[in-house]
Amino acid sequence: MRLQQQVAIVTGAARGIGKGIAxxxxxxxxxxxxxxxxxxxxxxxxDALRAAGHQAQFVACNIADAQQVEALFDTVLSRHGRLDILVNNAGINRDAMLHNISEANWDAVIAVNLKGTFLCMQQAARHMRERGAGRIVNIASASWLGNVGQANYAASKAGVVGLTKTACRELARKGVTVNAICPGFIDSDMTRGVPEKVWQMMVDKIPAGYAGQASDVGECVAFLASGAARYINGEVINVGGGMVL
Structure with a gap:
């Protein structure tokens, strides 16, 4: 029970990796x-988390909307008086080759993946600076290094890495750690939609020989959120079975 009595926000937690983290x-x-x-x-x-005997609440939020993000944090702080952990997981993809990406799909991905992460980090930073403690974990992606058909997604996740490192430099002396996790090929709602041939092609690239589970990412988040990781800051950690070296 490394995180007992701590309050965490996990964005995009209704399903997939976010649910596994929660x-x-x-x-x-x-x-x-x-x-x-x-x-x-x-x-x-x-409901599922509570049925398992755990503590959980739901607050609806579109993280691309500054007013909704402010309302999310106001709700959490008014209910609990504190925020110990922020996990920026919410994200979307609108994949296409560079020459075919519409401006609307570029804007949508940047708005959620990058702007939304910034808005949540900003709210968390204001509270955590005052408290002199906190953990922020951003879910980036192995695609931040570049991936065919994902110019918008890769750019947004590279931006998340830049945000992570900058926030580390700004917040470290305030007792706040900010790290990023780059999941590799994870068995999730997003990846299950790919054709079987593509799935196998992706798995073949993984030295471990299999797709990861959302809980693999969750375990890394839990470690970074714990006291054991107090001296780990500004890092980009791959959770992908060796796919990215």
């Missing part, structure tokens, strides 16, 4: 505020 954090004792644009899926996630 499951691990609650199992470690944290009260997790599940945030997502999908209220039905978010409430279902919270």
């Amino acid at each position: 499951e691990v954090l609650t199992r470690e004792g944290a009260l997790v505020v599940v945030s997502d644009v999908d209220a039905q899926a978010g409430e279902a996630c919270v």
